[in-house]
Amino acid sequence: MTHEWTDRLSEYLDGELEARERARVEAHLAGCAECARTLAELKAVVARASRLPEYPPEADLWPGIERRLAPRRRLLDLRALLSGGPRVSVPIPQLLAAGLAVMLLTAGAVWLALERRTTLRVVPGPQPAPVAGLAAPDTIAPEAAGAVAADFGFSRYDAAIADLERTLSQHRGQLDPATVRVVELNLRLIDRAISQARRALESDPANPYLNNHLADQMRLKVDVLRQVTALIHA
């Protein structure tokens, strides 16, 4: 068998060759024992891979995970309040704590990013998830080797935030004043976090920590605004 066909045996095996190429490979396989053996081996590899067992961690990783969930839990309280969920009567101090958590996380992220800046030369460009519908399965994108994006898509968040803020401004009279105060307080804290991240990015625009953090804060703001406007339209 020629190298041409040897290199395409996996495509043949996976059914990805066109009919004519497939026929040519099969004709060749009929007369080439070496290639037929190679194909059998490749089939065995594929079969073996499909039978690989799951690989549970040797130690229970949950305690370490749980310790890192706490800040998020506090932030969720704000969402529960806005969505009319089971935590409607969230005390103001707790919401302040949520905002404080945002600030501390921002300060930490900025510090961490600036600390690493001197050692990291090539960085992945995070891609904030689409704003529409908050369809954001994840924002961490694999690195395009050597590529540093000039626009990480934050403009889409800016546009969505502007729209939502306009709606909120026009209809704030429909909301309970206490709710408005709490929402505005938290939005100010989120804005502060966004501003800090933006300032830090001015000197290090491709920093993945900062870009991811900024994307998180903007998404949080969109999320809060969407839930508030949903209350307006409810």
Next chain:
Amino acid sequence: MERSDPGVTTPTTISEGLPGADDRDDVARARAGDARAFERLYRRHAARVHGLARRMMGPGPADEATQDVFVRAWEKLATFRGEAAFGTWLYRLAINLMLSRRAWLGGQRRRLDDREETLAAQTARPAMTDLGMDFEGAIGRLPEGARQVFVLHDVEGYKHGEIADMLRVTSGTSKAQLHRARMLLRRHLEA
């Protein structure tokens, strides 16, 4: 194959057999801040995520990567719209996180050719009587790109188009890397 949340593609082999109904209930609770519900999600999916981490990143960072995946999932849970199975969403998040981590470590940029000779030299014959373990070890010793494509395609069930999107390569490159990985691994199936 189903496509649900934007950017999340569901290989049939992954979505099938997962405890979707249980997940839906616990996802709803976890989204409302119920850490116990999220722990149940962790218990159901940790083995698969850890296996993925181990095969994609190696045994050393697998525990930390698994923890990072679940912490990240907790943070992103509000963005999960429930159109795909939670497991599908979680595994895609895990893959993205691991690829990003590998990129940080420089592995993504390291070209593959410099390691193939090492693997070829080590794999003339299985070194262990347990072929299963040797097969796992051989996966770990594959060149970076070939290992990623092999794990994503032959172990996790993703298609070349999806892998190409994840790795920012062409489908042709993905196919070539897969064939390369298989050709290297077949030696570990010999008696």
